[in-house]
Ligand code: MLC
């Protein structure tokens with residue numbers, strides 16, 4: 001596969017010195033492009049020469065300045081979810097070996113701290129780092145164990161963002177609006193770096209509330225399906241989005257009824273796109289192409305996809321036969337940090353990434369994501385949560401002998417986390433608070449059920465499908 005070198009990651013921002021156009025607004029704080037460049041350069045002055053720095057990735061203009069400063073200085077940014085429990089935060093800081101903490105000082109962070117001041121200005125200039133250098137290390141859940149650091153190069157990010165510009169006709173004429181968290185691919189890479197790279201002003205609403213989306217007056221909107229289902233439940237907010245050019249959904253399956261309500265209330269069909277922390281965005285419907293409820297479209301420019309069965313044979317593109325989705329292309333991650341075994345397991349011998357998603361492809365090349373291979377990978381509100389990580393947190397409690405965590409269908413969140421625990425009787429709220437000492441909010445079980453025994457098969461493996469079936473049957 002031939003891959004061209006994309007233009008440098010931050011070209012558009014750096015070219016903007018002296019420009020008075022709006023770059024970004026987060027809540028009530030805003031910066032023009034030249035102000036953002038000068039504030040980012042002030043960060044770069046402080047951190048230049050470091051290898052990796054942690055960013056306290058709050059939904060704030062400070063995070064935008066911090067990440068832009070890292071990219072300017074050629075330093076790998078490690079976004080840390082602001083609500084991560086202490087144990088999760090320590091894991092990210094230790095595993096990434098971050099040298100500095102970019103953000104407000106915290107008692108539980110022992111690293112040297114560099115506060116970020118969006119009003120700081122520096123005129124220093126920086127040579128673009130090599131495209132193979134790391135742009136970002138994003139921590140994401142696997143089915144078991146602690147979150148893994150996904151190493152993304154500058155080249156992967158640049159290719160990913162250019163593929164989206166092609167599919168969505170994303171230009172500096174757009175005003176991008178979203179309110180997604182700034183520590184994942186969706187909100188940070190697409191939602192901040194995409195806006196900076198393509199020169200479209202970003203309005204970040206801090207939280208993705210329907211009324212805030214309606215008031216923002218953008219042309220391009222991003223949301224996870226939970227956001228869109230909340231938007232269509234608020235009809236006047238949904239109707240206010242009729243003037244937008246594109247409403248984009250991703251990170252989890254968009255329910256067909258939500259797609260149809262969006263069409264009815266806004267007069268246009270949403271764009272759906274599919275991606276992962278490890279691959280950035282790889283499939284999408286196009287601004288000038290078919291949009292089909294329940295389907296996520298075609299490979300982006302430069303991306304190849306294939307479906308294989310359990311035996312490794314290619315599966316026909318007939319719109320019906322299920323296969324394991326594999327992806328190749330220039331947007332793939334470099335590795336899981338410090339984890340060569342998991343990296344090797346995730347790739348085929350011929351260099352394709354095994355997504356872990358089951359899909360079908362039709363004769364036109366349109367993809368439909370049918371589900372995950374593993375019941376242990378949960379998507380709740382667009383967040384990826386490994387059952388094993390939540391189980392480990394529960395098992396650390398002295399009253400818990402066994403734990404099984406499942407995702408059950410939820411109209412609002414897609415899936416909701418439910419934990420089954422065996423052990424001495426305990427107060428579910430106390431257990432939930434205990435989990436909170438380890439994990440971020442969205443990883444905490446919404447419901448904890450005490451049981452005498454977990455259903456196991458002859459091999460002793462917990463039969464989670466039975467737990468979900470029993471739950472749905474009201475047992
Ligand atoms: C939530 N709350 C809990 C809880 N979960 N409290 C106790 N225990 C729990 N388990 C609290 C919340 O903090 C909040 O409190 C209140 O309950 C409502 O929670 P909620 O129903 O979850 O709503 P909200 O917090 O508004 O979150 C919904 C959401 C959020 C959609 C805004 O899930 C979200 O931002 N999702 C985006 C995830 C994302 O960006 N994924 C992209 C991954 S990248 P309070 O007090 O705060 O109101 C990727 C690649 C790709 O996937 O393809 O894009």
Ligand code: AMP
Pocket residue numbers: 140184185249250251252253254272273274275276277278296355356357369372379382383384
């Ligand atoms: P994350 O690592 O948080 O980026 O999560 C990636 C996972 O989200 C994928 O492997 C899919 O299971 C899921 N996902 C992302 N986008 C979509 C989509 N449009 N439709 C269905 N699932 C999606």
